[in-house]
Amino acid sequence: MKLKKSLALALTAVMLAGTLTACKSSGTTTGNESTAGTTAVIKSDTGESSDTGEKKVIIGVSADPETFKPYSSLYDWRYTMLCMVYQPLVLVSQNQEYKVMITGYEKVGDNVFEVSLYENIYDTAGNHFTAEDVVFSYGKAMESGNFSKLNSLVAIEALDDYTVKFTCDDTLVSGQFTLILSQIFMITQAAYEASADEMALSPVGTTGYVVDRYQAGANIIFAKSATGYWQTAKKGEEGYCFMFDTDNVDIVEYDFITESSQMAIALQTGAIDVASRISTMDLTLFEEGGEAFGTADTYELTGQHYTATFNCSEDSVCSDLNLRKALAYSWDSMGIVQMALDGMGEPATALNHNTRLDYDSAFDSWDYYDYNLETAKKYLQTYLDETGKAAGDVTITILVVNDTYLQKVAQTMQTYIMQLGVNCEVAAFDSVTRKSIRNSTEGWNIAVAKSTVTDQYLVSTMDMQFNRDKSASKAGGWVDDDTLQELLLAACKEETHTIQTVSAFEQYMKEQCYALGVCVDNVYLACDTWITELVTGPYDMVAPCASTYDWTAKK
């Protein structure tokens, strides 16, 4: 028995030592030494080889698009991946609007626009793309019902072979027409009707690339089309768009890596050249002192904006302004960044990030409930005096999706809130369940969510979240406020959309404390050192066609 115990202890110790050794992320090796003996290169068995001299890059992504249908549900990363074969009329990225397939557009009436196409557009099957194909593409998109941004589009008509008229209704908000042009992929009717599966596995688009091979759940390989790319404009010339440049790379392979720690391992072993996302823990591997220092370059991008929205329905204690203010003053955004995001981010206060095209930089200097426990306690006391409750009678429920960082942010907020003496719990669910709870008046008091920092207008998000005419849950957190609605509509409408109206809305939201920003996290990409410049496109996803490579240095 004694021997058994000793053996069990010894084996446990060995296992623990093995774990600690295998998991070691920093050490005394220098960058050069760490590449010499600790890693080895395995080429993934893709059937394609850069030994033929073709320029090939392999990108690790976390999920498979599963279908190439242009009008299926579009997640952020799917959009960028599908941009390898399809093009929208306009692309919005990095605060810039690129006229991809159009020479221009103009407003010709109330919410009526005319768009002019390039005349030499051909898809990879050789079909000529005309205005009728634009009408067809939008018709298919509207038919799918998957694009709520098209709800404002009333009619679309081909005026001639290369001019299209878009007619929208009064619900069109400022900046939304650009979204209408940028979110829908263009296809030719001929190619679509020739496809046996609605282009699910055999997409035909207007870029210079085609799907060469697709293994569901494993990888996709895009290769240059034999028909070439219709757009001949080079960098700096009119009509050029970085996302669709065909000069930099011949073959792009996306490998689907579902486990986040495997992404870093795949980069270290050389199985991939680019990790489209790496966690903050794995980031340290590639930084100075890390075991893989010098083997990869890392890029930091502004990630997602975390917003806290209060449930202002009668079923929630947060319907009281004093309590909302007490809670808002009780948490420290900088502290949340340090504790929940390991310092990899920055505090936020405004409703959305400053990359929004209509963000007023004056918002940065406003007092958005900076952390002040004394002030928080004063507001709480006012609330308790008015309601006759004790602090211990109040329970605040923070609702989040069961995402690692969201949960950490919520737990940190919970710690801060409990300093007030109230009870606080975190309710984490999968996204679908969370949404159904969020749309009800019960079960939550504060909803913390994160949204991708895109280049969209601030008003389009405000309209989606706070317009009570568009939301069954009134405005965001069950707010039924005529003043809010009035200010929102003034800010959103094209004719009255100005910095002043946007600012007025933001000011009112701040005063009423219906919602406010919490923090912004950073996202990290990493790539092999032979990639001289890694460029990102919409949704901060890797744009392989735009990146530059030193092919002579590739292993």
Next chain:
Amino acid sequence: MKRYVIKRILLIIPVVIIVAILVFTIMYFCPGDPVSVILGGHASDIEIAAKRAEMGFDDPYILQLGKFLFNFFIKGDLGRSYITDQSVIEVIMARFPRTLIFSLACIILSVIIGIPLGMVAAVHRNSWGDRISMIFALIGSSLPNFWLALQLVIIFALRLGWLPAYGIGGIKYYILPIMAASLDGIAQEARQTRSSMLEVIRSDYVTTARAKGIPERKILIRHVLPNALIPVIQTMGNIFARSLGGALLIETVFSIPGMGVYLQTGIANRDYPVVRGSVVFLAVVFSIVMLLVDIAFAYIDPRIKAQYENHGKKNTLSPGRQQKGGA
């Protein structure tokens, strides 16, 4: 025996129907629906409500269940994914072989390694052989397989560079996942074999066989092992079933597009056709596996075979004995 097998095959039908009704009902009562996923995070609640009505989610439970059962069992249509619009059965047929490879490999390894390990433990009871085997079995049962998977990746892919860290392709892509997935099965088989053999080894007929001078090896192979195999085969069936549905962690770590990941994604997205189709498919496969296990019992143990053959017959005595009043 044939009648028994046919009867068991026919019994699969009500099992599958009940499983289908159960999975439909569970998904029906789960909060949330796929419409919010289909329309994306930017859809308003009014748009979601309109889409729900269009897709029939506002119909009463009985009506939805009826349509589902009709499409499923009469038309044989497992449906199409709400998210990708791909045929569920086509995707299952593409993914299931990969999961099957793991499950079969787990079974084979558990037989090849687990049973001999258990035999060694039983034969050398309370000696070094027994202790080492059982410590190995204990470690195998205790180690979380996702942890083991990551350790194997770090050692064999990252440090040694012998094997790929993820993905699918040739045989080398399956080595690490199978190693990670099969350890638990090997441990279970070893422990079950040891336990069953110890029970049988103490039997009178084994003592008699030894007394008659039969070599120990022959006793073990011809007398002890066949009698100890029933619970061992039962365990094999359980291992197979668990590896079918529980391959999710291994598939996630190694980025293998199998049934586990497909089902898990379907559940997260409330993709009802995917969940229903996958669960019912797995239920059918599991039922067939259990049938094979029971048939295997019959071939190993003649008593069980006799039971199957006589099942349903009221009087199993021979006519002669009946006439004598059963005396």
